Every structure is written in structure tokens, then in C-alpha cells.
Amino acid sequence: MVISTEAVYIFIGIITLCGSIYTFFDKKNPRRISSALFYFLYAVTLMCAKVIPPFYIGLIVLAIVVLAGLNRVQKGDYGEAPREERENNRKRLGGWLFLPALLIPLLTVAGVEGVGSHKLAGRFIFDQSNVTMVSLAVGTAIALIVAWLMTKSSPLTSVKESRRLLESIGWAAVLPQMLAMLGTIFNSAGVGTAVSSAVDHIIPANSLFWAVFAYCVGMALFTMIMGNAFAAFPVMTAGIAIPLIIQHFGVNADRVAAIGMFAGYCGTLMTPMAANFNIVPAALLDLKSKYHVIRAQVPTAILLLAVNIVIMYLVAR
Structure with missing residues (x-):
């Protein structure tokens, strides 16, 4: 089985979609419906770009821009643990807290230089069109599992934290794709x-x-x-x-x-x-x-x- 670039985007889209559902039900967010719609549309572009015709993807992108331009994307409530509890967890884990973060670049390099060039049953394990991205995704997934084991938390906690981080970035989260598209337009021109x-x-x-x-x-x-x-x-x-x-x-x-x-x-x-x-x-x-x-x-x-x-x-x- 080949781990494809498309699978990476779909996985990111699923996490974004789950976060948008939490946002929709977050009554402490003053713009919960429009904010949830923003992240839902963003998730759709990540998950379904290969099956939705480009014209309709363009319309979705325009809707995303309108929501961001009208300041309809706001942060909500994330049910964070009390400061004292977080401090106790930090002291309990100590320097091991950095292990998941350090694993990501190390595993990415290992994937690119090692696994990325290997085959299983005659097929490359990683999608050769973008070995680096697939290696990064696999490294991140492994680091996430390690973080679960260390903190004894559930996958839902990861989804909630992903939502918190994504909403902290806000509409700027879509800039990389938007600017990459602009670069593609320049190149086509x-x-x-x-x-x-x-x-x-x-x-x-x-x-x-x-x-x-x-x-x-x-x-x-x-x-x-x-x-x-x-x-x-x-x-x-x-x-x-x-x-x-x-x-x-x-x-x-x-x-x-x-x-x-x-x-x-x-x-x-x-x-x-x-x-x-x-x-x-x-x-x-x-x-x-x-x-x-x-x-x-x-x-x-x-x-x-x-x-x-x-x-x-x-x-x-």
C-alpha cells in the first residue's frame, strides 16, 4: 500500500472538519456559525479537491475569502485545563515534553533518506511525487501516538488542541495554499x-x-x-x-x-x-x-x- 500525498491532505481535512463541528456547537464563540462554516469549507477543499470540479473549488475559495474579509472568523472557548493542573503535568513530564516535537524532524529526515526510496511488494511505500510531505505526515502521526502514550490522553484531545491552534492562527491558515496558487498562476502566465x-x-x-x-x-x-x-x-x-x-x-x-x-x-x-x-x-x-x-x-x-x-x-x- 502506497501512502499518497492525497491521503495526507484527506487526513488533515478530517481533523479540520472535526474542529469545525466543535466550533459550530461552541456557544461562547461570538461568530460560531460563520467560523464553523469557514473551517468546514477549508476542510472540503483539503478532502475533496480531486473529486470536486475546479470551478466549484474556486467558488468555495471565494466564500472562504468573503468570510475572512468580513471578519466572520473568531476564536472560541477550548475548555483548557486550569493553569495549576497544566503546571503539574509539565513538572511530571519534565524534558520528555519535547520528545514528540523532536521526533517530527528526525522521522521526516529518516523517511526521506530511508523509507522513501524503498519498495514493498514492488511498489514504493511513500508517494514519489512528494516524499518529503508524506514523510512529514508519517513522522507527525508517530509523534502524535508517542504524545498520547506519554500524556495518557485520548485522540479527541488532539482534535480539540488542533482546533485551538488552527483557530489561533485564524484565516491566515489558508495563506500557504492561497499564495502557492498565486505562484502557480504566475508560473502559468x-x-x-x-x-x-x-x-x-x-x-x-x-x-x-x-x-x-x-x-x-x-x-x-x-x-x-x-x-x-x-x-x-x-x-x-x-x-x-x-x-x-x-x-x-x-x-x-x-x-x-x-x-x-x-x-x-x-x-x-x-x-x-x-x-x-x-x-x-x-x-x-x-x-x-x-x-x-x-x-x-x-x-x-x-x-x-x-x-x-x-x-x-x-x-x-
Whole structure:
């Protein structure tokens, strides 16, 4: 049995759907019906995107945008345990609390580098179209089971906590998909081809380093313009990574994509367009300048970008 990317989205959609049901019955939420509808529609797009025609998915997306734009999505009540009880649980578990969180990246890497390339009964265990995402999902599921065993809680607790975290993020939770779609539209409009043509005239054709440099820096710069690496990814990957790094030099696509996203995240640290990361914290902390967070992050972002360039070059050699 192959663990597919579609199965991952369906699983996330089911959790979101369950959370929307809790929201619908949450009478302490001042916008419980519209909030529940927002998350219900979001769950539908995750679970049924392959069976619902694109036109109707587009209508659902427009409904999601309207609900968010009219400020109809609010947080509710989550029945959290008293502070004293949570503090006692924290002391009881101690440093083991971090184990589930640490398992997720470790198991993701293990999945990509190990299980992702193995077959069972002649078929790959993980969907080869996106081994990284499937590995992340499997790693998260295992970490969740470990958390259940450690805390002796039920799966319903996980659903309730997922709902709490999702509603804390609010409408911004749909931004990655929205921006990724925007990047796809840009790519369909030929922006990626234009980028590829421009890069072909600038960098040497047989230089792997300059191809990697152009891709990583391009990911960071385009992320700064768009405000999110998900929007930059389709354009830069189609324009630079696929023709110059993956096809021309034969580099593993999963590794290029993963490191390329990290390079894009460096751009996120340096742009006011990523308002939820950089501008909102400055406002919450009542800083004198709304750009203070960005200025503090720029040196780290540049250093990380340089590290990502080196890592991708070494991986690609």
C-alpha cells in the first residue's frame, strides 16, 4: 500500500472538519456559525479537491475569502485545563515534553533518506511525487501516538488542541495554499519562463554553483516581494531549479526543493510583506518601529541564506 500525498491532505481535512463541528456547537464563540462554516469549507477543499470540479473549488475559495474579509472568523472557548493542573503535568513530564516535537524532524529526515526510496511488494511505500510531505505526515502521526502514550490522553484531545491552534492562527491558515496558487498562476502566465530566459543570459551554462546561487537568491528575493515562500516556489523552481539544476545537472529534486524552500524562508525574515511574521509581532510588543523585527533578523537571514547556498551546492555535486 502506497501512502499518497492525497491521503495526507484527506487526513488533515478530517481533523479540520472535526474542529469545525466543535466550533459550530461552541456557544461562547461570538461568530460560531460563520467560523464553523469557514473551517468546514477549508476542510472540503483539503478532502475533496480531486473529486470536486475546479470551478466549484474556486467558488468555495471565494466564500472562504468573503468570510475572512468580513471578519466572520473568531476564536472560541477550548475548555483548557486550569493553569495549576497544566503546571503539574509539565513538572511530571519534565524534558520528555519535547520528545514528540523532536521526533517530527528526525522521522521526516529518516523517511526521506530511508523509507522513501524503498519498495514493498514492488511498489514504493511513500508517494514519489512528494516524499518529503508524506514523510512529514508519517513522522507527525508517530509523534502524535508517542504524545498520547506519554500524556495518557485520548485522540479527541488532539482534535480539540488542533482546533485551538488552527483557530489561533485564524484565516491566515489558508495563506500557504492561497499564495502557492498565486505562484502557480504566475508560473502559468510565463513568469518562470521569463526568469529562466533572463538567467540563461547571465550565468555560465556549465556552472552548478552559479545556478544554485541564482535559485537560492531568487527564492529569497521573490519571497520578499510576495511575502511567502510558497508563492515564490513555483516560479523560481520552474524557471531555474528544474531546467538548470535538476534536468541539466541531474540533482535530486526533493533535496533541491527542500533547501530551496529554506532559502525562501530567509526572504520571509526580511520583508514587511510577511506581515504576520514581522509586522504583527512589532505591534504586539509595542516597538517604536514596525520594522524593528525585520532589522533584527536581517543578519541572521543573510547568514542562513549563505549556508543554504553552500548546502545545496555540496548536495548537488
